[in-house]
Amino acid sequence: MIRRTPLALSVLLALGLTGTAQAAGTLNFANWSDYYPPELLKKFEADTGIKATLDAYDSNETLLAKLKAGGGNYDVIVPSDSFIQIMVQEDLLQKFDKSQLPNLKNLAPTFQSLDFDPGHDYTVPYLWxxxxxxxxxxxxxxxxxxxxxxxxxxxxxxxxxxxxxxxxxxxxxxxxxxxxxxxxxxxxxxxxxxxxxxxxxxxxxxxxxxxxxxxxxxxxxxxxxxxxxxxxxxxxxxxxxxxxxxxxxxxxxxFIDNFAIPKGASNVKEAHVFINWMMQPENIAAASNFAKYNNAIAGAEQFMDKALFExxxxxxxxxxxxxxxxxxxxxxxxxxxxxxxxxxxxx
Structure with missing residues (x-):
C-alpha cells in the first residue's frame, strides 16, 4: 500500500487523483544521469495516473543546448542553480502557477528564498x-x-x-x-x-x-x-x-539542483502535479536515499537513510x-x- 500523509491526501483529493478517478495525461521528465530512482516514478504513476517517461543528460551545458535548439520536448527539467538565471534571461523557462504548488510550504526555512530565484517563480529545489x-x-x-x-x-x-x-x-x-x-x-x-x-x-x-x-x-x-x-x-x-x-x-x-518547467512544455498541468508531489517529505526522501544527496523539504529526514547522516x-x-x-x-x-x-x- 502506498503511504499518504493527510496533507498529501488532501492535495490528491483537490486534484481529483485518488481512488479510481485518476488523472489522465503524460509527463516527459529529464534529469541528470543516475539521479532519480525509477521505482519512484512508478509510484508517481500509481498515485496520479499520469504516465511518465525519464530522459537523461550529462551536464547543464547539454541541457541548455537542447532547450535552445528546441529539442527534448520536456515537461520538467533539473537545472543547477548556476544555470537558472541564464535560462530565465534566454526565455527558456516558464513561470509556475503557484496555486498548483501548495506543497511549497514544505520547503525548509533555509530554502524559502534563494538568490537565483528568490520567489520560486521558476524553480523549486530538488537535491543539494x-x-x-x-x-x-x-x-x-x-x-x-x-x-x-x-x-x-x-x-x-x-x-x-x-x-x-x-x-x-x-x-x-x-x-x-x-x-x-x-x-x-x-x-x-x-x-x-x-x-x-x-x-x-x-x-x-x-x-x-x-x-x-x-x-x-x-x-x-x-x-x-x-x-x-x-x-x-x-x-x-x-x-x-x-x-x-x-x-x-x-x-x-x-550546489542546488532544481525542478523547472521549460517554455513550450506540452503537459504543464502534469508538470505542476509532479513537482508538487515531489515536495511531499516521503517522496523527496526516496530520491535522497537513491542519489545520496540532501534535500530541501522539512520533515523528509524522518524517511531518510541513517547512513546519510553518518x-x-x-x-x-x-x-x-x-x-x-x-x-x-x-x-x-x-x-x-x-x-x-x-x-x-x-x-
Whole structure:
C-alpha cells in the first residue's frame, strides 16, 4: 500500500487523483544521469495516473543546448542553480502557477528564498550537495592528501593519467580560482589567464574530463582521484571503503539542483502535479536515499537513510561548514572570460 500523509491526501483529493478517478495525461521528465530512482516514478504513476517517461543528460551545458535548439520536448527539467538565471534571461523557462504548488510550504526555512530565484517563480529545489574531490587512500603517495585543491590541480607525478576532472566549466573554473586566491567572478583578463595556465598544466596529468561514471570509476579503482559530487562519492565509498572525500580549505562549491518547467512544455498541468508531489517529505526522501544527496523539504529526514547522516561527505562537519561556498552569479563579462578559458582548455 502506498503511504499518504493527510496533507498529501488532501492535495490528491483537490486534484481529483485518488481512488479510481485518476488523472489522465503524460509527463516527459529529464534529469541528470543516475539521479532519480525509477521505482519512484512508478509510484508517481500509481498515485496520479499520469504516465511518465525519464530522459537523461550529462551536464547543464547539454541541457541548455537542447532547450535552445528546441529539442527534448520536456515537461520538467533539473537545472543547477548556476544555470537558472541564464535560462530565465534566454526565455527558456516558464513561470509556475503557484496555486498548483501548495506543497511549497514544505520547503525548509533555509530554502524559502534563494538568490537565483528568490520567489520560486521558476524553480523549486530538488537535491543539494557539494562539489569537491575524492581520492583512494590506497592509491595516492603516502595514503593521504592535504585538505586543499593542491593535490587535485597539481597532482604528484605518480598520479599522471589517474586523475579525472568534471566536464563542465562551472564545476572546474571556480575551484581553480579559489585555489589561486582569485575571485570566481573575476573580470580581470590577467586573473583568467592565471586560471587558464593552471588548468592547462593540470590537463597534462588528467585521464579525462567526464561528468558521467564518477561512481563506477572510483568504485572500481580505475583512477586514484576524481573531482566528484558528494552524493556520488557516498555511493562509490559503499563499494570501496578506502575512498576519502576532501573539503578543500580554499573553499568548496555548494550546489542546488532544481525542478523547472521549460517554455513550450506540452503537459504543464502534469508538470505542476509532479513537482508538487515531489515536495511531499516521503517522496523527496526516496530520491535522497537513491542519489545520496540532501534535500530541501522539512520533515523528509524522518524517511531518510541513517547512513546519510553518518557520512561527513553528506552531513558536513561543523568545522568544515565555513568552507562551503554557495552559488555566486557572475557578470556577463566574467562569464565570457570563463567561457573563453574553457574553450581554449578543451581544444
Amino acid at each position: 550537495g557539494t562539489t569537491g574531490y575524492s581520492y583512494d587512500a590506497k592509491a595516492v603517495p603516502g595514503g593521504v592528501v592535504e585538505e586543499s585543491w593542491k593535490a587535485f590541480f597539481e597532482p604528484p607525478a605518480e598520479l599522471k593519467g589517474k586523475v579525472v576532472a568534471l566536464n563542465s566549466a562551472d564545476d572546474l573554473y571556480p575551484p581553480a580560482a579559489r585555489y589561486l586566491g582569485i575571485d570566481v567572478c573575476t573580470e580581470n583578463p590577467q586573473d583568467a589567464k592565471k586560471i587558464q595556465e593552471l588548468l592547462l598544466k593540470q590537463k597534462d596529468m588528467l585521464a579525462m574530463y567526464n561528468s558521467d561514471g564518477t561512481i563506477e570509476r572510483m568504485a572500481a579503482g580505475e583512477v586514484a582521484m576524481h573531482q566528484q559530487w558528494n552524493g556520488a562519492f557516498h555511493r562509490a565509498k559503499e563499494q570501496r571503503d578506502s575512498l576519502v572525500y576532501v573539503y578543500p580549505k580554499e573553499g568548496i562549491s555548494a 557520512d561527513p561527505a553528506i552531513n558536513t562537519p561543523k568545522d568544515k561548514l565555513d568552507r562551503l561556498r554557495p552559488f555566486q552569479l557572475c557578470s556577463p563579462k566574467a562569464l565570457k572570460l570563463r567561457s573563453t578559458v574553457w574553450t581554449k582548455l578543451k581544444k
